[in-house]
Amino acid sequence: MEVSMPLPQIYVEKTLALIKPDIVDKEEEIRDIILRSGFTIIQRRKLHLSPEHCSNFYVEQYGKLFFPNLTAYMSSGPLVAMVLARHNAISYWKDLLGPPNSLVAKETHPDSLRAIYGTDELRNALHGSNDFAASEREIRFMFPEVIIEPIPIGQAAKDYLNLYVTPTLLQGLTELCKQKPEDPYVGGGARL
Numbered sequence: 461m462e463v464s465m466p467l468p469q470i471y472v473e474k475t476l477a478l479i480k481p482d483i484v485d486k487e488e489e490i491r492d493i494i495l496r497s498g499f500t501i502i503q504r505r506k507l508h509l510s511p512e513h514c515s516n517f518y519v520e521q522y523g524k525l526f527f528p529n530l531t532a533y534m535s536s537g538p539l540v541a542m543v544l545a546r547h548n549a550i551s552y553w554k555d556l557l558g559p560p561n562s563l564v565a566k567e568t569h570p571d572s573l574r575a576i577y578g579t580d581e582l583r584n585a586l587h588g589s590n591d592f593a594a595s596e597r598e599i600r601f602m603f604p605e606v607i608i609e610p611i612p613i614g615q616a617a618k619d620y621l622n623l624y625v626t627p628t629l630l631q632g633l634t635e636l637c638k639q640k641p642e643d644p645y646v647g648g649g650a651r652l
Contacts, residue, residue: 473549474502476598478587481537483577490586493573494544497556502543503603511535517601529582541602550595553588560584 477494479487484506494501509517514531521527544553558565558572562584565575577585589595 472545472547473592473595474543474545474599475549475553475589475595476587476602477542477544477553478602479540479542480534480583480585480587481539482533482579482583483585484538484540486577487540490573490577491542493556494542497552499544499546499549499553502545504540504542505603506538506540507602508538509535517598526582533582543599543603550589550592554590557586557588 479490483490491501511531514534515522515527518527518530518534521530546552556573558569558574560574561581562574562578563580565572565578565584569575573586574584579585589598
């Protein structure tokens, strides 16, 4: 009796990470931790948000007592926005961050990024998306030009390859064969 195992499927999830204004000078150190933790940094940009942009970004917090302080803090200087990717990126990033309140993080998760770099509940050093929907919204907010779409797997991947990639490759290789260049290595690469 033969047991057929399904082919492994890797789903790469994306999340938004923000290095907040008061620790932007620690970006290189934090980026090293991110990369050593198995994340890939898909996109990165340094920007300075206006209070209005901060209000729009943190719209879910509107009406809470800390909202004015939050928007003032987040617009107080430049910040670094990054799109991080890896398997289960949202939960791994949240685990790496630790609790939102840096004072609590220092007691309960002393090795977390917020325990190391944060100072209090407001100035907690870094931001991470709470869930998949928030991640998509926040990435679009910080990177309006980015295309967020699931990576095709299984039959969808085969269909995509057959519909778009294979015809293009076939056309290019056919054209190359028709031209039969005398020396296909001229101008590109080393000879074996």
